[in-house]
Structure formats: C-alpha cells, structure tokens
Amino acid sequence: MAQAAIELVNVNKWFGDFHVLKDISLTVGTGEKVVICGPSGSGKSTVVRCINRLEEHQNGTINLDGVELTNDPKSIASIQGEVGMVFQQFNLFPHLSVLDNLMLGPMKARGLSRSAAEEKARFYLERVRIPDQADKKPAQLSGGQQQRVAIARSLCMEPKVLLFDEPTSALDPEMISEVLDVMVELAHEGMTMVVVTHEMGFAHKVADKMIFMDEGEIVEHGTPEQFFASPKTERCRTFLSQILKH
Amino acid sequence: MTKIVLSLSLVALLAGCSSSGTWGWYVIDPTTKSGWINITFLVSGMWNTILISVIAAAISIVVGLIVALPGQSSKRGWRIVNRVYVELVRSIPLLPMLFWVFYGLPIIFKSMGMNVPIDPFWGAIITLAISDSAFTAEIYRSGIQSIARGQREAAQTVGLNYFQTMRYVIMPQAIRRILPPLANQFIYIVKMSAFASVIGMQELTRRANELVVTEYRPLEIYSLLIVEYLILVLIISAGVRWLERRMGSDERQ
Numbered sequence: 001m002a003q004a005a006i007e008l009v010n011v012n013k014w015f016g017d018f019h020v021l022k023d024i025s026l027t028v029g030t031g032e033k034v035v036i037c038g039p040s041g042s043g044k045s046t047v048v049r050c051i052n053r054l055e056e057h058q059n060g061t062i063n064l065d066g067v068e069l070t071n072d073p074k075s076i077a078s079i080q081g082e083v084g085m086v087f088q089q090f091n092l093f094p095h096l097s098v099l100d101n102l103m104l105g106p107m108k109a110r111g112l113s114r115s116a117a118e119e120k121a122r123f124y125l126e127r128v129r130i131p132d133q134a135d136k137k138p139a140q141l142s143g144g145q146q147q148r149v150a151i152a153r154s155l156c157m158e159p160k161v162l163l164f165d166e167p168t169s170a171l172d173p174e175m176i177s178e179v180l181d182v183m184v185e186l187a188h189e190g191m192t193m194v195v196v197t198h199e200m201g202f203a204h205k206v207a208d209k210m211i212f213m214d215e216g217e218i219v220e221h222g223t224p225e226q227f228f229a230s231p232k233t234e235r236c237r238t239f240l241s242q243i244l245k246h
Numbered sequence: 247m248t249k250i251v252l253s254l255s256l257v258a259l260l261a262g263c264s265s266s267g268t269w270g271w272y273v274i275d276p277t278t279k280s281g282w283i284n285i286t287f288l289v290s291g292m293w294n295t296i297l298i299s300v301i302a303a304a305i306s307i308v309v310g311l312i313v314a315l316p317g318q319s320s321k322r323g324w325r326i327v328n329r330v331y332v333e334l335v336r337s338i339p340l341l342p343m344l345f346w347v348f349y350g351l352p353i354i355f356k357s358m359g360m361n362v363p364i365d366p367f368w369g370a371i372i373t374l375a376i377s378d379s380a381f382t383a384e385i386y387r388s389g390i391q392s393i394a395r396g397q398r399e400a401a402q403t404v405g406l407n408y409f410q411t412m413r414y415v416i417m418p419q420a421i422r423r424i425l426p427p428l429a430n431q432f433i434y435i436v437k438m439s440a441f442a443s444v445i446g447m448q449e450l451t452r453r454a455n456e457l458v459v460t461e462y463r464p465l466e467i468y469s470l471l472i473v474e475y476l477i478l479v480l481i482i483s484a485g486v487r488w489l490e491r492r493m494g495s496d497e498r499q
Binding site (some may be wrong): 052054081083084085087089092093094104105129152189 | 395
C-alpha cells in the first residue's frame with residue numbers, strides 16, 4: 001500500500017490538566033475519506049487541529065506524507081498550505097473581496113503571479129458554483145456561499161489533504177446541502193479528506209472509515225456499513241440514536 | 247462651531263487689551279509695535295512644538311508596534327519582555343524621564359566611549375517618544391487582540407507566515423480600531439511637549455516663560471499660551487473625528 005497521507009501514533013494532548021486526546025492512533029490513506037463524529041468536547045476538533053498544527057500535541061507522533069510534525073520551523077513550514085482546512089465559522093478575511101481571499105495564499109505563500117493566482121481562483125470559484133460573487137465582500141454572501149468560498153480558498157492551495165471542522169454546524173438548515181454537495185463532489189474526485197461532522201447522510205455517502213470519539217478516545221472505528229448497522233459499544237449506540245432520532 | 251467659539255473667545259481676550267486696571271493686555275496688543283513683536287515671539291514657538299510632537303509621535307508609532315508584537319507571542323519570554331517594557335515606561339513620570347535622558351544619558355554614552363551630545367530638541371523627542379510608546383503598544387495590543395483568532399488560523403492554513411499574516415490579514419483589520427485612539431494619543435504628546443521647556447527647548451511654553459520674565463505679565467501671556475494649545479488641540483481633534491468617521495463608514499460597508 002502506498003504511504004499513508006496522515007498517520008497518528010499514540011498521540012496525547014493536554015490542555016493544562018485536562019487530557020483532551022488519549023492515545024489517538026489513526027491512519028488515513030491517500031484518497032481516503034474519514035469522518036469523525038462524537039459528542040461535543042470529545043476531542044474530535046482537536047485531532048483535526050493537531051493534524052495541521054493549529055494545536056501542538058505533547059507526545060506521540062503525527063506523520064504527514066511520511067514527514068513527522070515537530071516544533072522545527074521547517075517542519076511547520078513544509079505542511080503549511082499542504083493541509084487545507086475548512087472551519088466551522090468560515091474565517092474568511094472580511095476586508096478582502098472573495099477573489100482576494102482566494103488569491104492571498106497562492107500569491108504570498110506560493111509566489112504565484114497575480115494573473116496565475118486569479119486564474120486559479122476563478123477556476124475554483126466555478127467549481128464551488130459561485131463565479132459571479134468574485135468581487136463581493138464575504139459579508140455580502142449567505143452562510144452557505146461563504147463556506148463554499150472557504151472551501152475554494154483551501155483548494156486554491158492545492159492541498160494534499162483537506163480537513164473539515166464541523167463545516168455545516170454554523171449554517172442555516174437550508175444552506176447545508178449546497179455545502180455538502182460540493183464536499184461530495186470533492187470526495188468523488190479523490191481528495192483525501194478528514195471531516196468532523198454530524199451529517200450522517202454525508203458520512204454514509206462518502207466515508208471510507210468512520211471514527212467515533214468520546215472523552216478524548218477513539219471508542220469505535222470501522223466502515224460506515226458496520227458502524228451504522230451494528231455499533232459495538234453502548235456509548236456509540238446512544239450517540240447515534242440521539243443524532244439520528246429526528 | 248468650534249471655530250466660532252474659538253474666535254469669539256480670542257476676541258474677548260484681546261478686547262481687554264487697551265483697558266487699564268489689573269489687566270495689562272498691552273504686552274500682547276497686536277496694534278502696537280512692541281505688542282506685535284511679543285506676539286510673534288510667542289507664536290513662533292509653535293513650529294518647534296509641532297515639530298517635536300510630530301517626530302516623537304512618528305517614532306512612538308514604530309517603537310510601539312515593535313514593543314506590541316512580542317506581547318502577542320506564544321512564547322512566554324517574549325511576552326515578559328513586552329510586559330516589562332510597558333509597565334516600566336508607563337510608570338516613569340515624564341519630567342524625571344526628561345531629566346534622565348537629557349542629563350543622564352550623555353554620561354552613559356561617555357562611559358561607553360561615545361561622544362553623543364543630546365540637545366534639547368532630541369532630548370525632548372526621545373523622552374516623548376519612549377514615554378508614549380508604552381501607550382501606543384497597548385493600543386496596538388488591544389487592536390490586534392480584537393481580531394478573532396480564527397483569522398490568524400485561517401491565514402496559517404493558507405500558508406502565510408507570521409509576518410505575512412500580520413501584514414495582509416491582521417493589521418489591515420486592526421488598523422481601523424487602532425488609528426483613532428492612536429491619533430487621540432497625539433493630543434497627549436502635544437500637551438506633554440510643554441515639559442521640553444524646562445531643558446531649554448524653544449517651544450510655546452518656553453517662549454511664554456521667557457517673555458514673562460522680561461515683561462512681568464504672567465496672566466496675559468499664559469492666557470495666550472493656553473489659547474495657543476487650545477487651537478492646536480482643537481485642530482487635531484477635528485482631524486481625529488474626521489478619521490473616526492472615515493474608519494467607521496469603512497467598517498459598515
């Protein structure tokens with residue numbers, strides 16, 4: 001098998017005395033889609049934030065494409081832009097137009113010319129189906145449109161891996177599907193994705209692997225089929241019954 | 247509006263010029279030759295007051311940013327450097343600092359084998375700039391902190407390094423909240439620049455002091471001095487308000 005895109009081995013992290021991640025081990029192959037779910041405070045966002053170094057883990061190892069994440073600035077620099085991230089709160093740059101949001105990374109971090117960056121930006125705006133919003137400010141867009149811009153912004157860096165941290169949790173219900181549609185397309189095109197979400201329909205459709213976390217541990221993992229049909233643990237059963245009830 | 251009030255009060259002050267009694271407006275009566283000479287002597291200090299204030303503010307804006315940035319660091323050591331500077335500088339009164347810079351600093355230079363004379367002009371500027379930089383740094387800090395953490399994280403995930411993040415993401419947003427209080431701080435510098443008179447800087451206050459010594463008319467001369475500062479500060483605050491309006495309207499769109 002080819003080298004794993006992401007590999008976590010016995011990763012531990014504490015916030016002060018609070019043990020947020022307990023011996024997390026997880027392998028994501030290139031092109032694989034992994035969905036992480038679990039109750040709030042279970043550490044699922046923290047896992048994702050450790051993978052792109054927004055948080056530091058205290059022990060264990062995290063490898064990206066065989067390169068270990070360390071405090072070495074070179075290691076940090078090597079992953080920046082390689083691991084895209086879509087946030088719950090979009091985090092678009094409010095002072096820049098949609099187009100400039102997309103062009104900033106490619107121009108400043110990748111050194112692309114303005115015209116090359118703009119071409120790329122327009123290409124990915126087309127992909128997320130909002131080419132006509134290029135010159136607007138983020139605040140003029142709906143939540144669903146903003147999140148699609150955020151996805152396009154990540155894609156402009158042509159990352160090896162795309163992380164999603166509850167991408168639809170801040171959206172009004174009627175806008176969730178337009179974002180999920182874009183994510184499903186990306187999944188079908190072979191992007192390596194790690195998605196923290198409670199959208200079980202999406203998980204069903206695209207996940208190669210399901211992870212259920214609770215209190216900082218990976219409680220259960222498996223294919224979506226076995227995960228949804230026959231959860232092994234009581235905690236997972238309870239969780240699934242709660243979110244699937246409606 | 248302010249202009250009307252201002253000119254009325256000036257007229258009221260000057261109206262007493264020729265009257266007798268305890269007032270002696272003749273010292274600054276523009277209709278007499280000696281009064282006019284006195285007025286030009288006093289007002290000519292304006293240029294130095296403005297010059298040292300502007301240069302000191304410019305230095306303070308740069309030094310303040312340099313001091314503020316380590317305060318945002320995740321490394322404790324850097325944050326301590328920032329805290330120590332801000333707390334120390336902020337707690338030294340301006341006048342003692344002025345004496346220390348003007349009389350003390352040249353001795354330190356001399357002991358290091360350097361001959362750096364500090365004249366009143368640069369002594370005043372250095373003191374004002376350092377003293378103000380602690381406040382400027384705090385203004386930057388609150389402005390930068392007001393930008394949500396997600397902005398910095400998003401910048402990091404699109405590959406920007408620390409300085410690119412500051413330059414293209416954080417500062418363009420923070421500047422709207424930083425500029426108005428920074429401009430406000432300039433008013434303090436202008437007023438504090440009066441202390442420069444005690445080390446012999448020929449600015450507004452020094453000119454007034456010198457004229458009082460020869461004319462023995464403190465009431466009239468210091469009244470005019472106050473009006474001079476009033477005019478300066480009113481002009482600046484009009485500028486600050488204009489700036490706030492501009493920044494405010496930018497934020498809304």
